Amino acid sequence: MDAIQDLYKNYHSTESTWIQSLSQASQYGAASSPSIQDCSLHYGELGFLLAGLKPCVLIQLPSPDLTHSLYQHVLVSKWMQLASYKEQQQSQSLGLNCHLITKDVRSPEMSLQGCILVWSDRTVQSHPQSLRIRRGISLLCSSQTQKDPPAAGTNNETAVKDINTQSISEQDLAVMLDLPGRLPESEKEMHQMIEVSYWHQGDVDVANGQNDKATAEESPTLLTAFAAQPDQVSSIQIHFKRYRDTVREIFGMQLKLHIQSMADLE
Structure with missing residues (x-):
């Protein structure tokens, strides 16, 4: 480790x-x-x-x-x-x-x-x-x-x-790449597409679980982003929780999930 x-x-x-x-x-x-x-x-x-x-x-x-x-x-x-x-x-x-x-x-x-x-x-x-x-x-x-x-x-x-x-x-x-989303396969899916992103929002001390104030005050950092469909949100949330819990335990990273409909950006 x-x-x-x-x-x-x-x-x-x-x-x-x-x-x-x-x-x-x-x-x-x-x-x-x-x-x-x-x-x-x-x-x-x-x-x-x-x-x-x-x-x-x-x-x-x-x-x-x-x-x-x-x-x-x-x-x-x-x-x-x-x-x-x-x-x-x-x-x-x-x-x-x-x-x-x-x-x-x-x-x-x-x-x-x-x-x-x-x-x-x-x-x-x-x-x-x-x-x-x-x-x-x-x-x-x-x-x-x-x-x-x-x-x-x-x-x-x-x-x-x-x-x-x-x-x-x-x-x-x-x-x-273990991405739980997919690109749109039709015009309908193009309009329904959502953008999923995982962000690094500060660190914790793995030993005592306390937040690192220095990193907590920094702006979140984008770690990964991918396209998905609304029917995949449930599996994405499970995927994110597994990632969040694992890297917090090993590296002290605090992750944040963001999901946005591409229609909101138009």
């Missing part, structure tokens, strides 16, 4: 320092658009992964250059050099993996080439849809091997053809 907490704290600190350094550089014209201010923080998503909640985390910043910079300067040169990371790389631990996606793979919504995929072998193996997640990881980060079984209802020829198309479904990504 100490190694997991160390990894969370170190990534949080290193990512924050990296963001600050780029923000300072941009003040002197050293950074190009899109602005670093548009970047989302990923310490929360990685915290969810380290806590065994998410099989995979996908990291994408506003530009390929920024994503590659984070990969090199935050992950490869800092985070992945920690003794705690090397410990959690082992199969008897989390089995952490971190790769830059160099293959030309697309989902219906976006290109995944140049994104970063982080995953835990242990969480993947224990997941009810482990085989589906393994196929997704193989598609994004390695070539098809005999160890990766074809999807149910397909033959090997069809599976290889799918790999050659370099595409991945939104449903597969949702399973890999």
Whole structure:
């Protein structure tokens, strides 16, 4: 547990320092658009992964250059050099993996080439849809091997053809990233769509349960957001409670759930 907490704290600190350094550089014209201010923080998503909640985390910043910079300067040169990371790389631990996606793979919504995929072998193996997640990881980060079984209802020829198309479904990504929502599949669902977000709103001292006044006074930080439908709200609330309770116990994070109808934004 100490190694997991160390990894969370170190990534949080290193990512924050990296963001600050780029923000300072941009003040002197050293950074190009899109602005670093548009970047989302990923310490929360990685915290969810380290806590065994998410099989995979996908990291994408506003530009390929920024994503590659984070990969090199935050992950490869800092985070992945920690003794705690090397410990959690082992199969008897989390089995952490971190790769830059160099293959030309697309989902219906976006290109995944140049994104970063982080995953835990242990969480993947224990997941009810482990085989589906393994196929997704193989598609994004390695070539098809005999160890990766074809999807149910397909033959090997069809599976290889799918790999050659370099595409991945939104449903597969949702399973890999443990997102309990879905994108709209019709015009009706488009109008009904809701936006769900999890926010980090302060910390508590894990030892005594007291609030950290310094972090409690800070503005909430967006950790993750996804689209969903009204009929998924109940399962989302269960999902959020599991995340909230787990990261509070391990990292002392206090999470807040926000659900908003997209119609309210029109």
